[in-house]
Amino acid sequence: MANIKLENINHSYSLKTENNSWAVKNINLEWADGGAYALLGPSGCGKTTLLNIISGLITPTQGVIKFNDLDISNKLTIERDIGQIFQFPVIYDTMTVYENLAFPLKNKKFEEGFIKKQVQKISEILDLGSILNNNAKNLTVDQKQKISLGRGLVRPKVNALLFDEPLTVIDPHLKWLLKSKLKELQKQFNTTMIYVTHDQTEALTFADKVVVMHEGEVVQSGTPTELFEKPNHLFVGHFIGSPGINILPCEIKENSAFFLDYEIKKNVNIKSIKDKNIKIGIRPEFIHFSEIGIPVDIISVRYLGKCKIVDVVIRNINLKLVLNDQTHVPEKKAHIKFSEKYTYLYSNNYLVN
């Protein structure tokens, strides 16, 4: 197990390194030993590139990777002692489940008795015990993905386990079960795990700390709660949370922030803000119906079981509210109120403190 440090990582797939050709740029991250981490972002944001840089499948154009403060930038994948699980399950067709799980250990020349013990242990944890002697080829996708995972876990000494969108091909119902299983394993084994995904629910529920990436750069890194309650960047607000943050026009008058004609935040320190491009960001979860407040027309109510999504409009500006399933939704017209604590101002997409 190891503490992982990335220093000034830049990578470009093309030989020319102009500004716009960086797949990832200016990456400085440190991950503590035994933590659960997630890299979250849309496709093409560089998250998989970063993962492959850690595992050594890609050598970065610039920068240093350290495991336990030891520079391993030039080490081969095998020497880095990591496990990686891919989007589509990778299994060795001609082998049985047992042989698949034993494969990494055999390559490392462990003795037969140890391999047997280790495979037995892992197969029990992953509920693969009953199919150990089956051919791995004809199994279901989730079982195959468990085998891929098992090949990572089986090794006695693993610096980190890396996951590259491992649940994409799994049905929603099984996805929940596997996700919880992963989280449990993480706590049980205390292995550093890095999980790459575009699915915010997967990232937030799995990780203790989530790194949000956008166009090759890290926009915010924090606990799920921090990212949810106080996004540093409008992209984080949009990308995390479903539906994402409401982005509204803002006017500043005499130390107060106004949405249309309604004052929504007092004591705003405007002197530091020279740029006029200021937006209000408020999560749908932090807007409520109230007796007085901003008058809106209700367009639609969508019932999602555990909650309701309400679409409202005021002067052609659409807002979304997320309410508890038992909350009463008024008909047609209503007043809404923002909770001031969670109403943030953004200047050029960045949070104004």
Next chain:
Amino acid sequence: MNKVQNNKAWFFILPVIFLVAFNAVIPLMTVVNYAFQETFNNNIFTWQGTKWFENILRSERFYAAFGRQLLFTFIILLIQIPLGVFIALSMPKKGFGVSICLVLMSMPLLIPWNVVGAMWNIFALPRIGFLGHYLALLGFDYNFTQSIYAAWFTVILMDVWHWTSLVVLLCYAGLCAIPDPFYQAAKIDGASRWAVFKYIELPKMKKVLTIAILLRFMDSFMIYTEPFVLTGGGPGNATAFLSIDLVKMALGQFDLGNAAAMSLVYFLIVLLLSWIFYSVVMKGEDK
């Protein structure tokens, strides 16, 4: 009412039916016709039953040709398949080298068969041809028109030169279809180069490799033009493989009945061996 609609579909496969009929069924039936009857002229046929077959299956000549054929096929498969796989593995996966390799590889396949024979005939001429000259310089007593070993050596070398590319191209296509994560996972699992080949590349190439072996097996069993042009089956009968022997019998000796029976037996052997091979290889594939 519905029948009419369904019948329409038949029109679309009619061309194929005609094509198959013309190039497979009708010639085959002609051969069957000759195999059970005797004819001299004016298309007068007399029924002979299984006489020709009994003749063939008792003749030493047939077994000798069959033996030579099996040996030849065995040797070229033994060389071409591993060599083809090896070349395919060492070809580049991307970059401009790919197209160069592919063009180089397809070249031998584009040359007409009789030209291949003629080329090698000149190339290997004792003392005069390029190959013959240098082998003589190296001190080998090389003369493919006289020495049995030299003749076999030349025929096999020619076939390897001509057909290994086919195996290479098929294997290369199979290799290119393996997704990257398989290689990445193998790296992470610490697999050796040999393990990658054995557990990833070979299993994933299994289907194309089967096709390659079947094609090479059937093609080599039918080999005629190249050895005919090169050695004419000689010296003696040393390189008279089944087809060459068959043509000698049918056209040289005008022994149509025996030749027809022989070709049928021959056809059944190819079919049987291919089928056995295919079932053995595909056993254990998913249902």
Next chain:
Amino acid sequence: MSLNLTNISKKNLFETHIYSSNLILEKNSINVLLGPTLSGKTTLMRLIAGLDEPSTGKIYFNEKDITKDKVQKRNVAMVYQQFINYPSLTVYENIASPLRVLKHEPDFIHQKVIEVASLLKLNNFLEKRPHQLSGGQQQRTALARALIKNADLILLDEPLANLDFKLREELREELPKIFTKRDCIVIYATTDPMDALLIGGNTIVINEGKIVQYGKTIDVYKNPSDLISAKVFNDPPLNVFESRIKNGIVNINNIEFHLSKSVSKNLSGNYKVCIRPHHLKNKKEEIDDVEIEGKVRICEINGSETLIHFDYNKLNYTSLINGIFNYSIQDTVKFYFKPSNCLIFNSNNKITV
């Protein structure tokens, strides 16, 4: 306009893919076909499209028997999980292609392409080729092609499965709006219950080749007729317990409680009692709430809510609570649920309460 499937089934020599089913779909309806992988969704869609012929039964469209009509005669459009477009044609030509086949006037085609493209926000990409587009845009192009020819039936087979979470969210919101404006029957196959809830309309629950339930999406969610529809429709997974009921008193795992008064007191026997995760709370709200003292197994925080897995008496429970609760593993926490929120299924998995 209506589509009527009567006693439709599909089988081959070895297995039955669709058991005899009846289904009536009304005009202008959006129908979500919800079921796990291999449940028969695609088979049913192929029968409806006319790509396959049913083994038994009839298909009527507007009262006319179309069972034997081939796909070309049925005026259907289909969109698949993979983004299927003509790679060598521009987006414009891709969208125009169905009308070109029908030999419409160029002016008419141009007008239609522009109309559909603006509906799907493709105006700026019309001159590009599919490989230059993002996954979301490629799937929009495929959708546009399906929409342009005014098909009577639009079949969508997991159209959003290959898209990023945020793109999926966006299209999920737009699709119902796009379809309500057209005169057609839409069938949308998916494995994801969130798709059904967000798209609304009707839901057909399918499992192992059988249509389990059909009705308005909210009704199916709120009143599942069958354990399978309850399970399929739960995200995260439903808590299901085997239990004994004696004269209206339920016993799960030594927790005893009365069912609500309205339920017959005579209910006795073996039943399956189900509690939705968001109905298991960590606060007592009413006097007759049932208490479970659980041991926390794992806590998953996703920003605004917490998913808690806990054990009580060897059974696993899952609870989804609004807000953030960072319980440690092995913590003892009291959870509560209302007897009226329990779903009770009999031994044939049919709803009882």
